[in-house]
Amino acid sequence: MTRPLRLLTVGHSYVVGTNRRLAHAMARAGAGEWEVTVAAPEAFPGDLGPITLEPFPGELPRLVPVPVHGARRIHTMRYGRRFRGLLREGWDVVHCWEEPFVLAGAQVAAWTPREARLVYATFQNLPKRYPPPFAWAERYALRRAAGWVAFGETVHDALRVRRGYDHLPVAVISPGVDTELFRPDTEAAARVRHSLGWRDDGPPVIGFLGRFVAEKGLRTLMAALDAVREPWRALIVGGGEMEGELRAWAAGRGNAVRIVTGVPHREVPSYLNAIDVLCAPSQTTPRWKEQLGRMLIEAMACGVAVIGSDSGEIPHVVGDSGMIVPEAEEAAWARAIDRLLADSEHRRALAEAGLRRVGAHFALPVVARGHLDFFRSLL
Known part of the structure; x- marks a missing residue:
């Protein structure tokens, strides 16, 4: 019997339970074909106050809490070494919901084993130029990437001709909405x-x-x-x-x-x-x-x-x-x-x-x- 493909998805926004609904939906849609694991911060300093990792009932993916450091400034946030150990567990795909130009995005690129396909997801819909070290982080991350997801047409238009993105496979996909939660009532x-x-x-x-x-x-x-x-x-x-x-x-x-x-x-x-x-x-x-x-x-x-x-x-x-x-x-x-x-x-x-x-x-x-x-x- 063919083993399921192993997907690890990581992002600081996953500290909020509803933000993991996409991972939950991927586990449901890929049942029998994909094995989905989510890496999420143990805690995060949200805009309106500290957030502790929020599980939600019936969550299908395996949920792995990991420490983060320096999270008050998202551009310089880093994941703790426990996450590095998780990345060594043998993944087919690592899906990084961190921008390639932030330090955590480059960190994921450095720690992801070469045999895994690394995919970034980005909301950046302006052709910005970043100062060091963020420009270096973006170049490094994209050299390691196998592809990227553009969260919208304007993202795709802004980045598809940008150096580093231009040669990579890309899919334009929305983050989506949970119609079990958001419905007429x-x-x-x-x-x-x-x-x-x-x-x-x-x-x-x-x-x-x-x-x-x-x-x-x-x-x-x-x-x-x-x-x-x-x-x-x-x-x-x-x-x-x-x-x-x-x-x-x-x-x-x-x-x-x-x-x-x-x-x-x-x-x-x-x-x-x-x-x-x-x-x-x-x-x-x-x-x-x-x-x-x-x-x-x-x-x-x-x-x-x-x-x-x-x-x-x-x-x-x-x-x-x-x-x-x-x-x-x-x-x-x-x-x-x-x-x-x-x-x-x-x-x-x-x-x-x-x-x-x-x-x-x-x-x-x-x-x-x-x-x-x-x-x-x-x-």
Whole structure:
């Protein structure tokens, strides 16, 4: 009997249980063909506080906790020597969910045995040039790599002609969304709205989910909502440096706005279900453009109509399943929001189109099979 192929996937984000759903889906999709192991930090200093490794019920892959050092600065984070021992266990494929230009990415390249195929996954959708030692780390890691996964079309376009990437096999695959967690749920929607002190028969809810930072377009969203003619409510969920500014804006709008922080990831689907239209007004800067817009995929999976800006990967994510608006055109944003507030049938049509798009492109079984097929092609 042929032995299963052995896959080790590693990444600092795996400290959060829901971030390992892709590995779980790969283990499920590759049952009998692949043996999947996940290396995850024992603990990690998250943006909102320390995170201890979170298992989740029914997790299929073997989970191996490993120490990390210097994790407060992700570019200089390193894995402990226990991880080096794990890499010697005889893998067919090592899947590294660390950027090739960070020190941990180069460390994985140095420690992965030559007989294993090493594959990097990257979100980098700008053709950046890094100073030493990060430029050296990237060159070293890519010389060792057998291939790379681009988490989006803009990533592929930015890196496919870059030295080191240009000669390697590449697959364009989304990180995906767990449609068992993110799904339409009217009971959850009612529960969240009631917890916010809102009635079910009030105006439609415009939503935002993510970091409270300028590049996420929150000032554009606030200005657009102030110009909207139709009645609305707004639910803004996340956290970050703009919280004070958001709360000051909300204070002048009575019962229409709720700012919610500290929502655990497991509760995010409930909050998304409480939204009628999700807005992702991301703004491109000289050093950043939207790399994915995960909240768009998650919202579509929950049956929520979406409006996104034309920053970075957003148009590729939304496709024809939502509305795309120029980044900083506040009047255009107000018109788009007004249109969906006034037309419940159009909202419903976009929500249904989003559900179909998620099922075809972003659901974890689809994404997992894409990864496994690419890994096998490298063998």
